[in-house]
Amino acid sequence: xxxxxxxxxxxxxxxxxxxxxxxxxxxxxxxxxxxxxxxxxxxxxxxxxxxxxxxxxxxxxxxxxxxxxxxxxxxxxxxxxxxxxxxxxxxxxxxxxxxxxxxxxxxxxxxxxxxxxxxxxxxxxxxxxxxxxxxxxxxxxxxxxxxxxxxxxxxxxxxxxxxxxxxxxxxxxxxxxxxxxxxxxxxxxxxxxxxxxxxxxxxxxxxxxxxxxxxxxxxxxxxxxxxxxxxxxxxxxxxxxxxxxxxxxxxxxxxxxxxxxxxxxxxxxxxxxxxxxxxxxxxxxxxxxxxxxxxxxxxxxxxxxxxxxxxxxxxxxxxxxxxxxxxxxxxxxxxxxxxxxxxxxxxxxxxxxxxxxxxxxxxxxxxxxxxxxxxxxxxxxxxxxxxxxxxxxxxxxxxxxxxxxxxxxxxxxxxxxxxxxxxxxxxxxxxxxxxxxxxxxxxxxxxxxxxxxxxxxxxxxxxxxxxxxxxxxxxxxxxxxxxxxxxxxxxxxxxxxxxxxxxxxxxxxxxxxxxxxxxxxxxxxxxxxxxxxxxxxxxxx
Numbered sequence: 001x002x003x004x005x006x007x008x009x010x011x012x013x014x015x016x017x018x019x020x021x022x023x024x025x026x027x028x029x030x031x032x033x034x035x036x037x038x039x040x041x042x043x044x045x046x047x048x049x050x051x052x053x054x055x056x057x058x059x060x061x062x063x064x065x066x067x068x069x070x071x072x073x074x075x076x077x078x079x080x081x082x083x084x085x086x087x088x089x090x091x092x093x094x095x096x097x098x099x100x101x102x103x104x105x106x107x108x109x110x111x112x113x114x115x116x117x118x119x120x121x122x123x124x125x126x127x128x129x130x131x132x133x134x135x136x137x138x139x140x141x142x143x144x145x146x147x148x149x150x151x152x153x154x155x156x157x158x159x160x161x162x163x164x165x166x167x168x169x170x171x172x173x174x175x176x177x178x179x180x181x182x183x184x185x186x187x188x189x190x191x192x193x194x195x196x197x198x199x200x201x202x203x204x205x206x207x208x209x210x211x212x213x214x215x216x217x218x219x220x221x222x223x224x225x226x227x228x229x230x231x232x233x234x235x236x237x238x239x240x241x242x243x244x245x246x247x248x249x250x251x252x253x254x255x256x257x258x259x260x261x262x263x264x265x266x267x268x269x270x271x272x273x274x275x276x277x278x279x280x281x282x283x284x285x286x287x288x289x290x291x292x293x294x295x296x297x298x299x300x301x302x303x304x305x306x307x308x309x310x311x312x313x314x315x316x317x318x319x320x321x322x323x324x325x326x327x328x329x330x331x332x333x334x335x336x337x338x339x340x341x342x343x344x345x346x347x348x349x350x351x352x353x354x355x356x357x358x359x360x361x362x363x364x365x366x367x368x369x370x371x372x373x374x375x376x377x378x379x380x381x382x383x384x385x386x387x388x389x390x391x392x393x394x395x396x397x398x399x400x401x402x403x404x405x406x407x408x409x410x411x412x413x414x415x416x417x418x419x420x421x422x423x424x425x426x427x428x429x430x431x432x433x434x435x436x437x438x439x440x441x442x443x444x445x446x447x448x449x450x451x452x453x454x455x456x457x458x459x460x461x462x463x464x465x466x467x468x469x470x471x472x473x474x475x476x477x478x479x480x481x482x483x484x485x486x487x488x489x490x491x492x493x494x495x496x497x498x499x500x501x502x503x504x505x506x507x508x509x510x511x512x513x514x515x516x517x518x519x520x521x522x523x524x525x526x527x528x529x530x531x532x533x534x535x536x537x538x539x540x541x
Contacts, residue, residue, distance in 0.1 A: 041394050046405060047075045047387065053409045054383035055251045057244055058086040061387075062276040062373040063395065067284065070395075072272040078377065079242035080253050088272040089226055091240045092375035093256070094360040095353030098268040099195055100282070100308075101214055103145055103337025105202045107286075107304035108217065114205050117142040117307070117336075124201045129176040135184045136176075141201065144194040145336045146312040148187065150180035156193045157526035158452055158471070160262040162356065162495065165470045168261045172197055177451035178531070188313045188334060192265040192526070199264020210263045218299060221288055222281050224274040229267055231258045240269075241377040243357020245494035251378060254494045257356035266355060272375065275362065279371030282349075282364060308336040309349050309366065315339070321414070323407040327389055338364075343392060352384060354524070356494070363388050370395055382412040419521055430482040437484050437505060440464055447514050447534035455514075455534060466501065487519065496520075497527040511536050 058076035074086030211229035285305035288297040311333035329341040353360040361384040389404035454469040468474040476490035516529035
């Protein structure tokens with residue numbers, strides 16, 4: 001998420017006869033490919049243009065219509081500087097587009113009578129606990145999926161992002177220490193941690209890992225044979241896209257960000273061919289078609305399909321830039337694993353996904369049986385939005401000539417220039433000649449946050465270094481900004497998440513607390529530094 005939302009990546013799934021009824025063994029035939037209704041539409045020209053405008057090395061596109069595959073193909077390269085091309089089988093991390101798989105798995109459990117959407121979470125996870133006792137008691141399985149818990153945007157994401165050593169159980173346990181930002185069920189704020197809880201319920205009911213369940217109960221029946229539920233499963237497969245991020249404004253290949261402790265929120269790796277199959281299953285209301293005996297096979301019932309695409313939490317509608325006025329919806333809400341909105345009078349069910357080096361989007365138009373998936377190996381929300389608007393518009397209105405790609409690029413450039421100007425103004429206005437209140441060595445030590453744990457400041461090689469104890473890559477040098485505020489410059493420059501570090505003092509001159517805040521509004525919201533409240537760890541006598 002730079003100025004847009006990035007989110008997470010890891011989805012697994014498990015099966016057991018004690019929790020799930022056995023899925024039909026037959027695998028559906030590969031989707032047939034048809035010539036597009038808008039056969040004259042030049043998909044390649046638009047995708048190639050978007051790649052150039054938004055600096056994206058590789059993109060995979062899948063388009064389905066009326067149960068047939070209109071397009072499933074790749075563009076560009078898997079890794080910048082290497083010749084290998086993206087194709088229809090190239091795997092991409094799809095991050096929070098994994099949430100739909102979590103919702104589908106829970107829908108299957110509901111169909112089988114193993115749980116109900118409005119069951120208390122504590123009925124299935126007795127040790128579950130939120131910050132507030134009332135919320136703990138009232139939180140339902142439905143609430144886990146609908147972003148209305150009272151947690152702030154991305155609250156607690158630093159427990160898994162970037163890669164941490166916390167276990168899934170530790171992350172769930174730490175929810176009890178994260179203070180809410182609003183009252184329960186009062187407003188929408190996107191979170192990841194409660195989807196991790198949902199994944200834990202799936203594992204608890206199945207007796208297997210979430211990944212095993214997803215593979216056995218969703219991927220295999222749907223014919224998604226190339227899709228994986230962890231980065232570890234991709235080992236040995238050469239047809240995997242490489243992550244790319246901006247470093248000092250220039251796109252570069254970077255290492256992937258494994259997040260196996262965030263299953264339920266993220267984790268699926270898929271390709272154009274497989275995600276086309278998934279979109280067709282969703283557009284068919286969970287149906288897998290008929291077997292040789294003419295019996296319909298299903299992942300989940302039509303009733304649960306309707307529930308997943310029913311508005312659960314209203315979302316605030318912001319006023320878009322005038323260049324994008326035509327994209328403003330009349331309604332926006334979150335369902336179960338899907339965002340819901342309208343486009344030119346038609347319902348859209350969609351979701352974005354973002355992890356370090358990968359952004360993706362899935363857009364479904366149920367009324368038209370149209371599905372579009374965009375998988376990228378770069379961190380460009382602009383490319384996703386541009387292609388979403390352009391492709392949905394062209395496939396629904398073949399005669400349209402609106403240049404959504406150009407409009408989104410223009411708006412993104414304006415927004416970025418405005419943010420750069422703001423940052424320059426802030427830097428110029430600082431008290432450059434001010435000094436820290438204390439000697440630099442006095443700021444060294446261990447600091448503890450109620451939910452994250454320990455961060456330390458040490459002098460290393462003549463530099464003052466801040467490091468997070470459970471996040472190996474979250475280490476950076478401190479430089480003085482003004483007064484008792486410093487800036488941490490992270491060693492991993494592709495994070496693009498440098499932050500202010502501010503100290504408050506007690507009357508006796510000792511340090512009372514350390515607070516943090518992202519410098520740029522373009523920082524991915526999963527770097528929720530502003531939610532941390534560090535206090536010095538007192539040394540033993």
